[in-house]
Every structure is written in structure tokens, then in C-alpha cells.
Amino acid sequence: MARIASNSTQNFIQRYAVIVVAVMMSMSIGIYVFNFSGNLSDDQDTWGQFGDFLGGVVNPIVGFMTIWLLTISLKQSLDALQQSREELELTRDAVVDARKMQEATENALKKQIAIAEHARDIDVVLSIWKSLDEKYTLLGQEYKKHKTGASSKTGFDVLVEWNKVKSERDLYEKILSVEKSRLINMYMPECNTNSN
Structure with missing residues (x-):
């Protein structure tokens, strides 16, 4: 005043x-x-x-x-x-x-990009695994057909192809598991400690 x-x-x-x-x-x-x-x-x-x-x-x-x-x-x-x-x-x-x-926004965008890249990689691996799993299931059905005599392939050929698909499917399943663990460790560490 x-x-x-x-x-x-x-x-x-x-x-x-x-x-x-x-x-x-x-x-x-x-x-x-x-x-x-x-x-x-x-x-x-x-x-x-x-x-x-x-x-x-x-x-x-x-x-x-x-x-x-x-x-x-x-x-x-x-x-x-x-x-x-x-x-x-x-x-x-x-x-x-x-x-x-701005730094917080940049960090969030980098994190989102990394998540998107990991999700893309997981989608690719998952689609390959699904394809191999379907092939694995079809070969299992083919082997059952062979046992009943309804298949044109020999049992040995079916088993060789089945083992090959099984080993590829198992490899991609391990890749999926590793990617899942890596994502959990990177983006949700509290979930990882709770699951241990």
C-alpha cells in the first residue's frame, strides 16, 4: 500500500x-x-x-x-x-x-520404440513357431496315419522330418522364452522379482 x-x-x-x-x-x-x-x-x-x-x-x-x-x-x-x-x-x-x-518425453519415446521393436521381433518368432507347431502337429498325424497304413510316406521319412521340425520348434520356443524374460526384465522388473 x-x-x-x-x-x-x-x-x-x-x-x-x-x-x-x-x-x-x-x-x-x-x-x-x-x-x-x-x-x-x-x-x-x-x-x-x-x-x-x-x-x-x-x-x-x-x-x-x-x-x-x-x-x-x-x-x-x-x-x-x-x-x-x-x-x-x-x-x-x-x-x-x-x-x-523434453528429456522425459524422449526417454519415453525411446522406450516405446524399443518395446515396439521387441514386440515386432516376438511377433515374427511367434508366427514362425506357430507355423512349425502346425507342421509338427501335421507330421504327428502323418505318423499316426503311417502306423495305420493310410500314409504314402515311409515311417522313417516322417520321423526324420518330425524330429527336424520338433528341434526347430523347440529352438523358436526357447527364443520366445528368452525374449519374454528380457522384456519382463527390461520393462517390468517388479514382475520378474515377484515370479521368482
Whole structure:
């Protein structure tokens, strides 16, 4: 509240400083004319005395007003500098926060990309495993047909192909298991510790 009153006083003085000086000069001239007669003199000494009187009265007032306005100007400059510092500090904080947010976003995007890549790899391995599992099942049915005599292939050929598909299927099953464990360790370590 005191700052508002101080600002309004400063604004009043700044606006009316010229008017105040003009009024003071007019009052000085009026006082001089009233006290020392109303006639204009032709004497140069009288005009010199009048100038000295006017300078002696008005110059201190003008000097005081100049110092007062300079003080106000300095105060306003200091206030503006402080405000600039505060705004600069807020801007710096905002930049730091934005940088942290950007880093967090980048990390989240990198994590999402890694998850998507792992999911893609798992989908590929899973589709290969499903294909091999279907082939494995068909070969098992073919072997049963051979035992009943309904197959055109020999039992040995079916067993060799069945073992080959079984070993490939088992390999892809291990790959799936490894990928699953790796994903759990990377992205959900708390699930991994709970399952142990």
C-alpha cells in the first residue's frame, strides 16, 4: 500500500514538475514586484539585482526538483532491473523445466520404440513357431496315419522330418522364452522379482 502511495506521489511530481517550477518563478516575480514597486526600471543594476533574486530563489527549487526527479528515475530503473531479474529467473526455470520434460518425453519415446521393436521381433518368432507347431502337429498325424497304413510316406521319412521340425520348434520356443524374460526384465522388473 505504501508503495502505491509512493508511486502516485512520484507520478504527481513528475507530471507537474514543470508547472511547479513555473508557479514558483511566477510567485518569485510577483513577490519581487509587490515588495519593490510595480514600475519597470530602465536601470541595468536593478535588472541585475532582479536576476540575482530570481536565480537565488528559483535555482535551489529547480536544483531540488532535478535531484528529486533523478532519484525517482534511479528508483524506477532499479525497480525495472529487479523485475527483469525476476522475469529472467522465471524464464530460466521454465527453460530448465521444458528441458526436463523434453528429456522425459524422449526417454519415453525411446522406450516405446524399443518395446515396439521387441514386440515386432516376438511377433515374427511367434508366427514362425506357430507355423512349425502346425507342421509338427501335421507330421504327428502323418505318423499316426503311417502306423495305420493310410500314409504314402515311409515311417522313417516322417520321423526324420518330425524330429527336424520338433528341434526347430523347440529352438523358436526357447527364443520366445528368452525374449519374454528380457522384456519382463527390461520393462517390468517388479514382475520378474515377484515370479521368482
